[in-house]
Amino acid sequence: MNISIIGTGYVGLTTGIALAELGNQIILVDLIKEKLDIIMSGVAPFFEPGVNELLSKHIRTGNIKTTMDGANAIMVTDMTFITVGTPSRKDGSMDDSHIRSASKMIGEALKDKEDFHVVVMKSTVVPGTTLGIIRETIERQSGKKGGSDLGIAMCPEFLREGAAMHDSMHPDRVVVGCIDDRTYEIMERLFSPLGSRILRTSPTAAEMIKYASNSLLATKISFTNEISRICEKVGLDVYEIMEGVGLDFRINPMFLKAGAGFGGSCFPKDVSALMNLAKQLDLDTPLLNGVMKNNEIQPQHLVEVAERTFGPLGGRRVAVLGLAFKPDTDDIRETRSLPVIRALMDRGAVVRATDPKAIGNFKAAIPDIVYSDDLEEILDWAEFVFILTEWPEYGTIDWGSKTHLSAVIDGRRSVDPVSMKNVKYWAIGSPLP
Numbered sequence: 087m088n089i090s091i092i093g094t095g096y097v098g099l100t101t102g103i104a105l106a107e108l109g110n111q112i113i114l115v116d117l118i119k120e121k122l123d124i125i126m127s128g129v130a131p132f133f134e135p136g137v138n139e140l141l142s143k144h145i146r147t148g149n150i151k152t153t154m155d156g157a158n159a160i161m162v163t164d165m166t167f168i169t170v171g172t173p174s175r176k177d178g179s180m181d182d183s184h185i186r187s188a189s190k191m192i193g194e195a196l197k198d199k200e201d202f203h204v205v206v207m208k209s210t211v212v213p214g215t216t217l218g219i220i221r222e223t224i225e226r227q228s229g230k231k232g233g234s235d236l237g238i239a240m241c242p243e244f245l246r247e248g249a250a251m252h253d254s255m256h257p258d259r260v261v262v263g264c265i266d267d268r269t270y271e272i273m274e275r276l277f278s279p280l281g282s283r284i285l286r287t288s289p290t291a292a293e294m295i296k297y298a299s300n301s302l303l304a305t306k307i308s309f310t311n312e313i314s315r316i317c318e319k320v321g322l323d324v325y326e327i328m329e330g331v332g333l334d335f336r337i338n339p340m341f342l343k344a345g346a347g348f349g350g351s352c353f354p355k356d357v358s359a360l361m362n363l364a365k366q367l368d369l370d371t372p373l374l375n376g377v378m379k380n381n382e383i384q385p386q387h388l389v390e391v392a393e394r395t396f397g398p399l400g401g402r403r404v405a406v407l408g409l410a411f412k413p414d415t416d417d418i419r420e421t422r423s424l425p426v427i428r429a430l431m432d433r434g435a436v437v438r439a440t441d442p443k444a445i446g447n448f449k450a451a452i453p454d455i456v457y458s459d460d461l462e463e464i465l466d467w468a469e470f471v472f473i474l475t476e477w478p479e480y481g482t483i484d485w486g487s488k489t490h491l492s493a494v495i496d497g498r499r500s501v502d503p504v505s506m507k508n509v510k511y512w513a514i515g516s517p518l519p
């Protein structure tokens with residue numbers, strides 16, 4: 087199939103590559119020329135394992151092309167995916183300005199198109215957006231009717247950063263929300279080569295499935311972190327406890343790792359947006375409020391325990407290992423390293439930070455601390471170490487030789503406690519020293 091994709095951010099580019107892998111012809115559309123130039127050189131504008139290799143391959147073969155001319159891309163393709171950003175406003179509500187402008191552009195282009203065209207919403211949006219803003223705008227601009235003259239679908243993205251290509255090619259399920267059979271059949275033909283279960287719903291249900299999935303995953307993490315704080319005081323290891331809990335197949339072992347909390351572009355944004363939707367509907371969300379509150383408590387808790395256990399941090403040299411919100415990405419959105427570093431600075435600690443990929447991005451958030459690429463140098467300088475992202479290289483440090491350190495605080499269980507014999511060490515969710 088010939089497919090145009092509006093928006094070349096994380097979701098747009100990985101979706102384009104995955105659809106090209108399935109044998110489709112892709113045109114990526116963006117308003118920023120520099121971004122398209124980078125993509126055409128075979129390099130993604132973000133770090134994601136495996137993406138550059140596949141992108142280069144499909145650019146070489148001509149399966150992926152780019153353009154700034156959205157209207158023409160729509161004319162020469164059979165379907166258009168909308169993958170523009172849906173950032174949060176200050177009050178947690180969704181900023182729909184990019185969706186509105188993309189829908190307007192698509193509607194105007196479809197006015198002159200005779201063939202049946204399917205518009206697929208892929209970005210995460212508040213339930214009601216596809217049949218509301220998107221459908222209404224496209225119908226108004228094109229003079230055509232969704233569900234008969236043109237197809238409207240919502241197909242949420244479930245990929246994890248750091249595993250984006252794997253998740254795109256091997257999804258647990260593909261949710262297709264649509265209002266007519268013709269559109270569903272086209273979507274089914276597109277995605278059936280993946281071999282995953284395809285679930286047909288309404289567009290609004292598809293939107294809600296995405297919000298509910300991310301909120302439940304975030305809830306599992308916050309629940310684990312709450313149990314973790316109780317375990318620490320009772321003298322138990324939460325990892326052992328959650329291993330036992332996760333063996334119940336109704337629960338499963340995933341997303342039960344205690345840590346400094348969840349970050350990233352999805353969980354905090356989507357939970358907040360769902361809470362905001364409920365508020366507009368005059369509903370309370372005591373559980374989701376608790377999920378977000380737990381996520382704020384956990385970074386502070388890490389610093390408080392460190393100070394209570396190993397002494398005041400004011401004036402001490404503290405190294406922070408890990409700035410990305412998780413390994414294998416340079417993404418720092420909502421990273422828990424931010425509140426931890428702020429809490430350390432508030433206490434007067436002298437902070438230096440390192441990360442294999444995310445220093446550049448993080449500098450914009452906190453410009454006034456020292457950053458270093460040199461892990462050994464920063465460890466030699468430090469008195470205290472906080473590990474906040476579980477990059478594999480932190481597990482292979484020769485910790486036995488770091489006897490000058492006053493303490494290592496592991497916020498992600500990234501090192502083997504056996505290797506910490508000569509160093510004072512405390513890992514989140516383990517008995518308080």
Ligand code: UDX
Binds near residue numbers: 300307
């Ligand atoms: C998430 C969802 O997993 C994905 O399906 C959705 O489409 C987008 O949001 P992502 O944000 O890329 O993906 O990362 P994920 O691996 O889910 O981790 C999110 C955060 O939760 C990270 O900060 C991670 O460290 C934290 N986490 C995850 C935990 O603290 N404990 C866990 O057990 C799992």
